[in-house]
Every structure is written in C-alpha cells, then in structure tokens.
Amino acid sequence: PQRLLSDVREIAPRIVALHGLEEWKAAVLTSELHRHLGTYSIVGAKMGLRARERFGVALDELQVESHAGLKPPLSCLNDGLQVATGASLGRGTITVLTNEPASCEAVFTYGGRRQRLALKPEFADRIAADMAALVKKHGGLTPAYFQDVRAVSLRHWLNFDRHTMFHETEEAG
Numbered sequence: 784p785q786r787l788l789s790d791v792r793e794i795a796p797r798i799v800a801l802h803g804l805e806e807w808k809a810a811v812l813t814s815e816l817h818r819h820l821g822t823y824s825i826v827g828a829k830m831g832l833r834a835r836e837r838f839g840v841a842l843d844e845l846q847v848e849s850h851a852g853l854k855p856p857l858s859c860l861n862d863g864l865q866v867a868t869g870a871s872l873g874r875g876t877i878t879v880l881t882n883e884p885a886s887c888e889a890v891f892t893y894g895g896r897r898q899r900l901a902l903k904p905e906f907a908d909r910i911a912a913d914m915a916a917l918v919k920k921h922g923g924l925t926p927a928y929f930q931d932v933r934a935v936s937l938r939h940w941l942n943f944d945r946h947t948m949f950h951e952t953e954e955a956g
Contacts (some may be wrong), residue, residue: 790937798941806832809867810940817862819929822910822936827863829945830900834891835868837898842869846892847877852885864889897954906948
C-alpha cells in the first residue's frame, strides 16, 4: 500500500473488499499498460474478468472480438480486455472491429460458445455525463482534465459492479 499514490491508497481496501483481488490486479495492471487510470480501461478489465467468470476459464483461454474501435476514449476498453482475459494482438486472440460504429461491447468465444457483453445504457450515460462535465470544466483535454479523469475513474471503479453493469447475452456459435 505504501507504494500506491495517496488517492488510490485510500480507496484500495474498499475496491478489493467490493470487487475482489483479481479485479484489483487486472485494473492496476491495465492502468500501468494504459499509462493512466481511466474509466474505459477499467470497464474493459471488469468486462474481461466478467467474461472469464461466465465461461469459467482462466487467462489466455478466450477469443475476444472488441467493438470499441481504435479511437480514444472508447478504444481504451481494449487495454482492459487484453489484461483481464490474457488475449493479445500478437497472438491474434483479440480482434478490434473498425468497420462499424464503435460501442462499449465485446464478444467472447470459448469452446463453440459465444457471449456478448455490452455496457448497460445507465452506466454509459453516467460515464458520458461525467466526462462531458470535465471537458466543460477544463475547456478541453488539459492536464487538469486528466487529473480529474483519474478521480472520476476511481469512483467508477469503486461504484460499478461487473456483475450488474453489462447486458450479457448468449449468441449462436
């Protein structure tokens, strides 16, 4: 805990108590890979971990098809998906679709089964409203904006439960 920045140190015990050590580790590693703590990368970690729970699999067993595209901030979801599932671009176990409008969802495949997880509208709306308020407050993507994104992302991490924040549907294989 002494190595954590003060904002994370004070909230870490509550995050671990609510969401478990595996989510904690996945989101921390995602934030390191991503180079800042942001909501969509955390949502990706939560989504990937939830998919693994749905299939009952360990890391490196899922194929992932992300619908988040390649344009930030939504594409930040992809970093969390990679870390939480173990899928990687290098091994070809994650693909990112770019031929459709980007959305906060992914399809996970294992053993002939397909599951789609999509962020529920009430969570997407909360994220959009929070980020729009920060852009308005800071006049754009300034250093102060990213500092406040960190604080908002910590709140989202704490308050969004991976068991209730996604529409989860089985798809035909």
